[in-house]
Amino acid sequence: MSDPSLFDPARYAPVRRPLLDASGLPADCYRDERFFQRELAQVFGRGWLMLGREDMVPERGDFFTVDHAGAALIVLRDHDGRVRALHNVCRHRGARLVDVPAGAATGRTASIVCPYHAWSFALDGSLRACVGMEDTRAFDKADWPLAAARCETWAGFVWVSLDDAAPPLLDWLGELPERLAPYRLQDMVATRVVTHDVECNWKTWVENFMEGYHIPTVHRSTISKLKAVNHPEEPRGNGQYTAIFEQHDGTLALLPGDAGFPPIEGLDGESVRGSRFMLVYPTTMFALTVDAMWCFQCLPLAPERTRIVHTSLFPRSRTARPDFEALAANYYKRQDRVVKEDNDIAAWQQRGLRSPMARPGRFATKERIVHALDNWILDRVLGE
Numbered sequence: 001m002s003d004p005s006l007f008d009p010a011r012y013a014p015v016r017r018p019l020l021d022a023s024g025l026p027a028d029c030y031r032d033e034r035f036f037q038r039e040l041a042q043v044f045g046r047g048w049l050m051l052g053r054e055d056m057v058p059e060r061g062d063f064f065t066v067d068h069a070g071a072a073l074i075v076l077r078d079h080d081g082r083v084r085a086l087h088n089v090c091r092h093r094g095a096r097l098v099d100v101p102a103g104a105a106t107g108r109t110a111s112i113v114c115p116y117h118a119w120s121f122a123l124d125g126s127l128r129a130c131v132g133m134e135d136t137r138a139f140d141k142a143d144w145p146l147a148a149a150r151c152e153t154w155a156g157f158v159w160v161s162l163d164d165a166a167p168p169l170l171d172w173l174g175e176l177p178e179r180l181a182p183y184r185l186q187d188m189v190a191t192r193v194v195t196h197d198v199e200c201n202w203k204t205w206v207e208n209f210m211e212g213y214h215i216p217t218v219h220r221s222t223i224s225k226l227k228a229v230n231h232p233e234e235p236r237g238n239g240q241y242t243a244i245f246e247q248h249d250g251t252l253a254l255l256p257g258d259a260g261f262p263p264i265e266g267l268d269g270e271s272v273r274g275s276r277f278m279l280v281y282p283t284t285m286f287a288l289t290v291d292a293m294w295c296f297q298c299l300p301l302a303p304e305r306t307r308i309v310h311t312s313l314f315p316r317s318r319t320a321r322p323d324f325e326a327l328a329a330n331y332y333k334r335q336d337r338v339v340k341e342d343n344d345i346a347a348w349q350q351r352g353l354r355s356p357m358a359r360p361g362r363f364a365t366k367e368r369i370v371h372a373l374d375n376w377i378l379d380r381v382l383g384e
């Protein structure tokens with residue numbers, strides 16, 4: 001049974017202290033259904049989430065589906081070439097319409113036809129046909145389009161917000177686009193999407209991604225050998241994101257001894273001397289290094305179950321090379337091994353968090369972003 005003080009701000013006073021005086025979130029924040037539902041409504045139901053790449057729906061009628069914060073969505077390219085997010089719920093009696101999860105092959109259709117009574121919707125969501133409704137009084141097809149979610153694009157990424165009151169996407173991102181401009185993300189191609197369902201709370205996975213404290217142990221046989229220097233950064237503006245910069249020679253995207261691509265053209269300064277790990281709150285994660293990038297979307301399915309959508313990207317010029325697949329396989333190998341290590345430790349941590357004896361711990365300096373994320377969440381979960 002939930003603690004009756006679950007949403008009492010006094011309960012979280014130790015989390016609110018400065019990093020080196022603070023404690024982490026109580027364990028029930030990682031498993032309690034009430035806390036989880038509050039997060040869905042006030043964290044995921046607001047703001048913006050990146051749900052894929054425009055090049056995953058290259059042609060008119062291409063679509064994929066995603067379940068996000070309790071909402072079922074269809075991301076598609078309409079007849080005018082615009083990318084939209086429509087709710088995947090029939091306006092007749094609420095049936096799910098289509099199902100092609102991101103990571104599977106993209107669907108393609110000229111219209112969206114409900115499998116129940118065959119109501120048919122155009123790609124802009126308008127209701128086009130509903131045979132059998134001729135006698136229904138005061139019924140006008142124009143009044144029954146599919147509901148739409150806000151959908152915007154930046155640098156080839158498709159972002160969705162379920163909140164009509166959310167700021168525009170570019171306000172949410174702040175100066176992030178300017179900071180990532182050297183990587184020319186609009187020229188990247190998503191070459192592979194892999195989906196994992198992990199038995200952990202969503203925060204367990206995101207916190208792990210944004211701290212390097214675990215690398216020498218969890219990744220002892222993979223990336224710990226790369227000897228990066230960890231330099232946590234502060235955001236320089238008001239964007240809803242945070243970042244780590246790791247200084248190193250060469251790339252962080254390959255295991256030692258594996259061959260890869262040359263650096264991204266035009267990278268200079270700090271960008272060519274290391275890697276960036278960015279978290280756009282709450283769960284959009286980018287990893288950018290000198291020759292490639294990969295990203296993760298973390299979709300909460302239940303308090304202790306999370307879907308990780310892992311996308312690999314390369315500059316378009318690399319994908320045209322005859323040796324692309326052979327070299328890309330080295331990047332996929334590195335990503336898959338490290339992601340498995342992260343998935344396993346997240347599920348392992350979650351097993352510990354189920355114990356009634358799990359108590360909040362203290363933070364190391366390398367866990368600055370874990371502390372920042374926990375407080376960002378509390379601002380929203382306790383805020384209203």
Ligand code: FES
Nearest residue numbers: 090092093114117
């Ligand atoms: Fe979709 Fe009836 S529920 S047509």
